[in-house]
Amino acid sequence: MLKQHLQFKLSQKLSPQQIQLMKLIQLPTQAFEQRLKQELEENPALESGKEQTKEEFDDVFEDTQDDFSDNEEINAEDINVDEYLSDDEIPDYRTRSKNYSSDDEEKNVPYAAGTSFTQHLKNQLNTFRLNDEERGIAEFLVGSVDESGYVRRPLSDIVDDLAFTQNVYTDETTVESVLKKVHQLDPAGVGARDLQECLSIQLHRKEKTKAIELAINIIDNAFEQFTKKHYKKLLQKFDIDEEQLKDAIHEVERLNPKPGGSYSGNNRIVEHVVPDFAIKIVDGELELTLNGRNAPELHVSNEYSNMLKGYKASKDKSKSQKDAVLFIKQKLDAAKWFIEAIKQRQQTLFVTMSAIMHYQKEYFLTGDERNLKPMILKDIADEIDMDVSTVSRVANSKYVDTPYGTKLIKEFFSESMKNDQGEDVSTREIKKILETVIEKENKRKPYTDEALSKILKEKGYPIARRTVAKYREQLDIPVARLRKKI
Structure with a gap:
């Protein structure tokens, strides 16, 4: 049986303006500048620079709001608002289908020419004597x-692909012989199928010394024992002393495990971090500043406000004029909102970062990560009476310039853990202590996770072995066996 009933429910919906504001808050400085540039290009009623005659514009703007009621009668005779929108400087040829002039200046932006990594390698193939089949395989x-x-692909797959895509029918032996020639290309080690082959290629290119020859022998014949740092087995296998093994390991450590990364012309984009805030210590006190690029000077266009004045002054208003002024009003509304949104963004960023700075005052005064207090998003949200999501948007993508380097703000947030005295300490503090202990350990006998757990307990941090392993992995520190040195 069907029933109908009323249900009252409270729900919160964000307006489009609120959503746009949240997006603005999330943008870091460089992205914000791009968004600002886009808005200036799309809205002619918005201009950069110092605002002029703001009060006069606001009076006209408010008075004109009343002129747009649905019941307003529109007369045929009116003042011509179209002349406000006209541009006598547009030449006639611009309005035609082929809207360019023979003497137009070329405005194309030149792109920097560069050679890709693949092309760099192909260019080197020209120095080899290869027949048509070999050249096709090499390319x-x-x-x-x-x-x-x-x-990284098996040679059998490459043989199949050559047949299907290049119409080149060959075998694995031929492909491998051509691959040996590719191994002669620069940078050394390129074209290797795995790390062992990559290191071996680089070592064979070097001038032969006793250390190099031993390194080649170790990489070619005892690679697994080398990677697992079974040094005693290597000493026995090659009948050498520790000093000789040290010299060979030193030669291997100087090699490049990723030869492709050394090519400067691989056209990768380098990301530059622009700090959104700066913290300085002045007379023992912290001083916070917001990057000036986040606080542009904007104002609404005087030209557009004059259009509203003309419309307000006219006694009779036609339909076409009303439509034109409605367009103007929409642009002015958008311009005023955007200016207010930027001001609100500035205030939100500054208030949030200021709360974080004061919460972590001891750290910012000393630079010692052990002074970082446990801090979660809710701590700051409660402090400034804002939503957790707003604090998250500020923290996730913003950087602050400190006396100790440029830091990502979200790195100051960490969970808490109790020490042996029942006090809350930051997990960042524990990680820093763990890192310091590992740095000072005897590399001939590195601490196991169990030993590290005991050391931390002695220092007043009762942490289980599994937690130590988790923190060690987060710090990108290998297990004890792989930290071992001779």
């Missing part, structure tokens, strides 16, 4: 090199 192999410099 295909070079095209299969990834950005790290490796050919």
Whole structure:
């Protein structure tokens, strides 16, 4: 049986303006500048620079609001608002289908020419004597090199692809012989199929010394024992002393495990971090400033406000004029909202960062990460009476310039853990202490996770072995066996 009933429910919906404001708050400085540039291009009623005659504009704007009621009678005779929108400087040829002039200046932006990593390798193939089949295989192999410099696909797959895509029928032996020639290309190690082959290629290129020859022997014949740092087995296998092994390991450590990354012309985009805030210590006190690029000077266009004045002054208003002025009003509304949104963005950023700075005052005064207090998003949200999501938007994508370097703001947030005295301490503090202990350990006998757990307990941090392992992995520190040195 069907029933109908009323249900009252409270729900909160964000207006389009609120959503746009949240997006503005989330943008870091460089992205914000791009958004600002876009808005200036799209809205002719918005201009950069100092605002002029603001009070006069506001009076006209408010008075004109009343002129747009649905019941307003529109007369045929009116003042011509179209002349406010006209532009006598547009030449006639611009309005035609082929809207360019023979003497137009070329406005195309030149792009910087560069050679891709693949093309760099192909250019080197020209120095080899190769027949047509070999050249086709070599170019295909070079095209299969990834950005790290490796050919990671099995030769059998490459043989199949050559047949299906290049119409080149060959076998694995031929492909491998051509691959050996690719191994002669620069940078050294390019075209290797795995790390062992990459290191071996680089070592064979070096001038032969006793240390190099031993390194080649170790990489070619005892790579697994080398990677697992079974040094005692290596000493026995090659009948050498520790000093000789040290010299060989030193030669291997100087090699490049990713030869593709060393090519400067690989056209990768380098991201530059622009700090959104700056914190300085002045007379023992912290001083916070917002990057000036986040606080542009904007104002509404005087030209557009004059259009409203003309409309207000006219006694009779036609339909076409009303439509034109409605368009003007929409642009002015958008301009005024955008200016207010930027001011609100500035205030939100500054208030949020100021709360974070004062919460972590001890850290910002000393630079010692052990002074970082446990801090979660809700702590700051409660402090400034804002939503957690707003604080998250500020923290996730913003950087602050401090006396100790440029830091990502979200790095100051951490969970808390109790020490042996029942006090809340930051997990960042514990990680820093863990890092310091590992740095000072005897590398001939590195601490196991169990030993590290005992050391931290002695220092007043009762942490389980599994937690130590988790923190060690987050710090990108390998296990004890791989930290071992001779």
